[in-house]
Amino acid sequence: MLFSFTATPDFDFMTYFARHIQATVQHGLLVIPDSLGQGYIRKVTFGQDFKITIHRYVLKEDFVLKRTASGQGNDLITLFFYSNEQALEIAYNDDPQVLFSQRDESAIQVTSNDLSSTIRFPAHQQIHYVVVAITPARLTELLAVSEPNSVLQTITGSGNSFLFFERMEAQTKLLLKNLAAVDMTDRLSQFYMQIKVQELLYLVFHKLSLRENTAHQTINSADVERLLHIRNEVIRDLSVPPVIRDLAQVAAMSETKLKQLFKQTFGATIYNYYQQARMEEAAFLLKQGKHAVGEVGYELGFSNLSHFSRVFEKHYGLNPKRYSYS
Template sequence: MEIREEKRDIPCFESKQQLNREFPFKIIRYSSSELKQPMHTHDYTQIAYVLKGVCNHQVPGKSLTVSKGDIFVIAPDAPHSLNAIAEQEYEVVLLDFVPSIVGELLQPFSGSLPLLLEPSRENYSLSGSGVPSWLHIGNRKQSFVEQLLQDIQDEFEHREVGYEHAILLSLAKLLLLIDREYRRGQRKPARQPTIAERTPIEEVKRYIYDNYSGDIPLEHGAFIANMAPAYFSHQFKKETGQTFIDFINEVRIERAKELILRGTHTITAIGFQVGFHHLSHFIRTFKKRCGVTPTEYKKMFAKDDHNN
């Protein structure tokens, strides 16, 4: 593998060695526990998406523990490295490409998307310091992103006639989604904490909001916060006023209330959908927080709708 050395002694990978000249694009999946990259740059764009587990992504002055749903757009010449964490499973998909191959498809968005791709302009840096752009894709959009990545990989591996165009269309869809998610975050009334400002407990809360339907043991929250479990439990309650499990249950019950009011799912289905493995546990927790059972809650609002 050929690389060139920059004056700052950070290796730079060049597209002419790493990518096909006729179609400068490739897709790679990493899951090896041996992965340990040095800090490096490349003269092409890279998108990294965490499919499962947790791993480490480093940028100058910051080491990030990233997990499922996290996505990075790494502009040319942006220093970074990706590393496995001991005894932690993960899978990451990398898309490497020269920005010019999607230029025409993104022309209508020339005022926004190219900022993600070009090193000569200020990119979407959540820290404001020029580090690779970072976003978390919520549960509802993760399946869409992962299907796009699978479509891209299938096209890249089989290389049937027209595969280049198919890849570019999927890549453009992915970039548009990233751009919209970024803009949606900017439109929120309260300014969201930057990576540099976000506290470990806020990182854990963000993870819970996006993954409440799955199992989230306290030990995993402690790992994300990089704290010992006992200390994490103390700090979490200190900052949120709730225990770790009470916070998770609050998020789950609030989501359950929204689903109940929609009236499109049974109470049993809603309980499982928001993360409860047993209907009795869901009903008991719901009543503790709301004063009524899920069925009673549904009837109350059905009655109000009838009266109105």
């Protein structure tokens, strides 16, 4: 199933999607027809400038969501929270889609409204994601930051093009789960939802406020597509460190531009991003209890196990052996 839409400032996803699948929206709830699958989409609004949409369903066929920028301005900030168990395919231009790995460090996206995107949701799998849309003015009012860093200035400014990825911590996952479970028949549910959505925004923007205060580089859909491809190249084989020169050639960017845009978008240098992913993979393998410390270290490209232990302890506060028993 393909659903294409143009992201105009006044576009309402629920209304148009309901027409597309010949369903009705009642009290902000769209129930997926049995012919298509099962589940629902729920929208809760906190005014014309602030709303949340919760997607939870299983569909009988692949669902392709194609969003095209309207060219009418981008005075809207959109936050996507992907809590799917499986990987998704996502693209930001018309090139073939790349696999969007559902690693926790990239499960939250904060984007301006002027980037086109295509997301493919696989059939017969649980789809769980949340979208929060808010205007810069409303967000500025909520954040009430007297001296915002360059990231917050870019997001709350007018007419800026941006895309930032952030980690999804356990606290955020739990909050998303609780939001989906709210009983909307309760008289104070709207009040409760607004408090919890603001808490969700706090968790994201608190982390973004800690990023390095550097000048923002303008980004477009083609840049984002290249960055996603480079990100996947970086984590494709965690036993091999990334080579900036080679990655720059793949991205068709200068090394300087690639390093700047990658750090701006993902919040870490290419090498630090790689190292973090490598340590997370090591932690996962150690917790499984099926691999010895030496096996994990060698599998991830460490020829010196003492070096592996030092790097791992720097990330997790415990050496690999102690971590595996914790």
